[in-house]
Amino acid sequence: MNFNKVFCTLCVILMPVLCAEIVQTVKVEGLDILSESVVEQYIDISVGQNATEQDVVNQIKRLYKSGLFHQVEVNLNQGVLEIELQEQPVIQNIEIESNVIPEKEIRKNLRHSGLVRGEILNEFLLAQ
Numbered sequence: 001m002n003f004n005k006v007f008c009t010l011c012v013i014l015m016p017v018l019c020a021e022i023v024q025t026v027k028v029e030g031l032d033i034l035s036e037s038v039v040e041q042y043i044d045i046s047v048g049q050n051a052t053e054q055d056v057v058n059q060i061k062r063l064y065k066s067g068l069f070h071q072v073e074v075n076l077n078q079g080v081l082e083i084e085l086q087e088q089p090v091i092q093n094i095e096i097e098s099n100v101i102p103e104k105e106i107r108k109n110l111r112h113s114g115l116v117r118g119e120i121l122n123e124f125l126l127a128q
Contacts, residue, residue: 020050020051020052021050021051021076021078021079022048022049022050022051022079023045023046023047023048023049023051023076023079023080023081024047024079024080025047025079025080025081026043026045026046026047026080026081026083027080027081027082027083028040028043028083028085029082029083029084029085030084030085030086030087031085031087032087033087033090033120034068034087034120038068039063039068039083039085042062042063042066042068043059043063043083044058044059044062045059045076045081051076051081056074056075056076059074059083060072060073060074063083063085067088067122068087068088068120068122069085069086069087069088070086070087070088070089071084071085071086072084072085072086073085087120088120088121088122089120089121090118090119090120090121091115091116091117091118091119091120091121092117093117094107094110094115094116094117
């Protein structure tokens with residue numbers, strides 16, 4: 001019975017290490033607006049790293065948290081870290097209808113928040 005406990009404990013401890021894979025290449029796909037250099041700021045997994053499944057999960061969370069993407073898929077297959085992204089839409093137009101707050105003041109606050117025409121819609125900023 002003691003052997004089973006030790007074996008199970010070792011399996012739990014070693015499983016992430018055994019499932020780890022060394023990253024040989026990072027491939028980013030799906031960018032239309034953003035440059036790859038912008039995305040690289042949000043990539044924690046690097047070439048040569050022994051990446052685990054948890055590292056991949058954390059990478060997905062970090063890319064989503066950036067607010068720049070509405071779809072994120074990260075896979076590690078045979079040493080290739082594949083990152084498939086769908087960017088948030090670009091703000092094409094902002095229409096303001098207010099009888100209470102002057103339009104100039106609203107636009108100023110939107111600019112200050114980064115919500116301006118031509119920029120990527122960041123849902124986290126919008127929620128604030």
